[in-house]
Amino acid sequence: MNSCQKNKVLIKGVSKSFENLLIVDDISIELREKEFVTILGPSGSGKSTLFNIISGLIKPDSGKVYIEGEDFTGKTGRVSYMYQKDLLLSWKKIIDNVSMPLIIKGERKEDAREKVKKYFEIFGLEGFEYKYPHQLSGGMKQRAALMRTYMFSKDIILLDEPFGGLDAITKSKMQSWLLDILDRLEASILFITHDIEEAIFLSDRIYILSDRPARIKEEIKIDISKPRNSDVITTNKFNNIKRHILDLL
Amino acid sequence: MKRWESIEDKVIPTVFFVVLIFLWEYIVQVGLIERYILPSPTDIIKAFPDMHPDIWKHVITTVQEAALGFGIAILLSIILAILMDNVKIIKKALYPIIVISQTVPIIALAPLFAAWFGFGKLPKIIVVVLVCFFPILVSLIHGLESVDKDLLNLLKSMGASKFQIFKMVKFPATLISFFSGLRIAATYSIMGAIIGEWLGGKSGLGVYMLRVKQSFALDKFFGAIVIIVVLSIMLFKIIATLQGMLMPWEKEQNKS
Known part of the structure; x- marks a missing residue:
């Protein structure tokens, strides 16, 4: 360092x-x-x-x-924050959970989905875009939560x-x-x-x-x-x- | 195993119900209870053709009153719940009064409504609103309160506005308890209308029941009760179907 x-x-x-x-x-x-x-x-x-x-x-x-x-x-609104609980919204599909930070920032749902799509591979969640949170394992839910966190502030x-x-x-x-x-x-x-x-x-x-x-x-x-x-x-x-x-x- | 259990769940109550009906029929047939006191199930079924053209306008009146009152109750409780959730003073001021108001027996108030608002549909609708409003409001408030505080903090830390938090988290998180309140209120709504009609009016199932009771046509009286039960169950089913449509995530959760 x-x-x-x-x-x-x-x-x-x-x-x-x-x-x-x-x-x-x-x-x-x-x-x-x-x-x-x-x-x-x-x-x-x-x-x-x-x-x-x-x-x-x-x-x-x-x-x-x-x-x-x-x-x-x-x-508020500068750094992203992830809790111990995954806090995924059970009523939203993973892709919409992950794009939540972008939607809060005022992006349209379709645009937000488009932007987050390419990160599913990095976070090991490929193929789970359109699943609901309860269909994922504990580890995957945490990964999805981390991905959502990352979408808010990348640095x-x-x-x-x-x-x-x-x-x-x-x-x-x-x-x-x-x-x-x-x-x-x-x-x-x-x-x-x-x-x-x-x-x-x-x-x-x-x-x-x-x-x-x-x-x-x-x-x-x-x-x-x-x-x-x-x-x-x-x-x-x-x-x-x-x-x-x-x-x- | 699971399939067998679900069959069992349906078969046992159905069989028990059929047995009860037969027992009832038998008791009346052999004369253990006189017909003018309790008509048998077949008597009730036979009464339906006699009720036929006359009954429909009463059914329509009751359904109208119940539906209108139910709708107003839903609207009122949503507005109040949002107000109480956002402004703590309103909640502190109103909540105890609303709870206390529920201890007042509606059946005692209903004649007053007739005196104040006449014998039209209005006093009946008011009874329905009063009966339905409370379970919906309580379920809404409970739902809004039970939203995970960390989740709210998470959205705040992302800089979400109050409206965004409501739309994205509070509203959907509240839906499940909202619907359980709705189901209770739905069954109350028909009953509320009947209570209102019982105290006087031109039409409605309650008015009809009062008339046939006075002419000792107990078979028709029980026929009206069957209609009330069927109406209530239909309303209950409509709410359940609506819930399935509005909350697809719940349905898939139950499946897996």
Whole structure:
């Protein structure tokens, strides 16, 4: 990661309390172009609140959110956001679910369909364009949800435990798949998880969060070369990083 | 296995129903109950030809009242539900009153409506509206409330407008509970019209029933009840068919 990479997202000193309870405490995070950054922390530590702040759904009590140098504090509609639940609309076919972001932006249904069609192959959903969500497997639904997320904003994507609801086997398949397609998507990704192995396997950098109120305990660079495959999980380097993180938490 | 179960589901109630009818016929035939107290099923069937030309105008009146009242109730509850969903003050102010209003026995109010609005169709339609309105409104509000909050946040994060959120998510997500309210209200609608007519009027099945009851033609009275049941079931079926047409995704979900 060289220093000439542009800042996509910069969060400066963000704090937020709910009903006098401090949830997010003075957090600063940066995400550079095409980088994969993970925010790793225990459940209920305020990770999702942080994402709501970045996406503009919640206004922080103090601090700023900059996206490509521009102040986006409390403004929605810039970054795309994917939740743990797939949140696909059961009454719409996959192709219409995926084109939803484009329709919100004011495109006609036919045009939106035309635009999303070519991405079905990348996301491994070819042949499922005109199925309803309930006809897809859990992993495919998550892929469709990710595709919809990508259709909204192709450069900055927030992923909030996207594989949290999947079984272990599907989960590890999805992780490899995600690394694989990221090469082609050229997106900057901010990822939330409480799964240490997942964090190390996917990320370029990891921010370790403390228990509530969420503070940054440490920033860790993962210097395992990409592309990675599932073999790295058993290497010494991987295990050393894992032990270090476990000590921190 | 599944096929056998579905056959079983149809056969058992049908057989039980037929047995009941035969039992009823038998009890009256052997004279356990006198005919002038309870006519037998065959008596009721025989009454239909006598009812024939006269009954239709009553059926039409009742159906008109029920349909009109049902339609007004649907419109009213949609408007109210949207208002209550968007403006929390309206919901807080109205909801308790609407719930309390349901505890007032309509059958006691109906004579008042006749006194206020005369013996035409209007007081009957008002009864139908009052009876149908509540189940539809409650199902709508429940449906609007049960829309996944994360889903709403997702659309907000994409910068969707309130109208877009309503059109893309809230409305379709509410359809399923809306229809369950509609089905209940549909069966109430005919009944509501009958209650209204019971208290006086020129035509309608309720008026007809009152007349034949007074002339002790109980076979015709039961004939009218059969007609009411058939009408209610037809309305119920129409709603179910409409639901299948408007919500194709549900149908495919049930199939798989």
